[in-house]
Amino acid sequence: MVELERASRGKVLEFVPVFFPPENLKDLRQYVSVFVKLDNGCQTFGIFSGDPDKIKVGTPVVLSSFDKDSKALFFDMG
Secondary structure: HHHHOOOOOEEEEEEEEHHHHHHHHHHHOOOEEEEEEEEEOOEEEEEEOOHHHHHOOOEEEEEEEEOOOOOOEEEEEE
16 A cells, blocks of 8 residues: 555556445445556556546546545546
């Protein structure tokens, strides 16, 4: 997590709307899962917390938060 905090910006490589979340994310209801290439070259999965209609491949995003309970990274428009 330390490295992610240092490289908190990146671009969306792929995304998938999730209509039936797993048990640890059931409070989110529907969300968009994103695969992000961070500026430091690392790639990671996360959840896009912005407007799902605005996400597309290549969208710049920024790490906005980390949920310790679900262990999910949240990204927003960067």
